[in-house]
């Protein structure tokens with residue numbers, strides 16, 4: 001018989017301080033930790049369902065509100081899958097009015113999923129279909145949404161692909177279409193002269209970037225996207241000069257990289273030649289020692 005314990009739990013998010021008051025069993029209570037101001041933390045508890053919530057405090061409304069905030073659960077076995085962590089939950093209060101106010105968030109552990117305590121209606125995302133069964137309708141819903149709106153990123157296509165793989169449904173054609181559409185959208189971004197101008201100006205100002213600096217990485221990514229988009233670009237008259245400067249920079253960057261790689265290949269080649277010659281020498285030494293050893297053995301055991 002577990003006795004119900006009521007405690008205050010809170011999530012401090014920079015300036016915001018929000019509270020959720022829940023019923024906990026003594027075992028659960030023992031897992032919470034008190035901080036300096038005497039509030040109890042929820043991190044060790046794993047999933048907390050709305051049934052446990054008595055009320056919550058919203059510091060934007062500046063009041064306690066009875067019942068549970070809206071619960072959202074995201075299970076992502078690909079992204080999280082580190083030990084027992086397989087997802088996260090959020091208690092959200094009036095997200096539109098408050099521009100998404102999260103009252104409490106926390107981890108979802110493998111055991112929470114296996115224990116069957118998470119109700120499908122709270123689940124926003126479940127990429128292995130552990131709580132929300134995977135249906136053809138669900139997958140085609142995700143894909144149709146991408147095809148109709150052109151919104152969402154490659155991540156969402158990947159989600160649909162994973163669901164199809166797990167359930168062994170064939171959605172290859174639709175997935176291909178969605179990928180194509182997102183690619184085209186990327187092209188459109190680069191066909192917008194304002195975006196193009198910005199890219200050119202950045203590359204001219206910072207160069208294509210060197211080494212592993214944040215700037216270098218960013219510029220390299222931009223440069224590589226720009227290169228892929230070249231066949232689809234229409235350069236407006238007023239950007240021709242900038243475009244030419246940018247492409248000159250990119251060209252010399254690729255040339256430099258090419259000669260760097262060539263040099264590396266040459267060095268590795270010399271290393272390999274050295275190793276080959278070592279190998280030959282070692283093999284000759286082993287043969288010599290072996291032959292001498294055979295002679296000694298014959299002298300030790302003449303009858304053998």
Ligand SMILES: [Zn+2]
Pocket residue numbers: 058059060061062093094098101
């Ligand atoms: Zn509020």
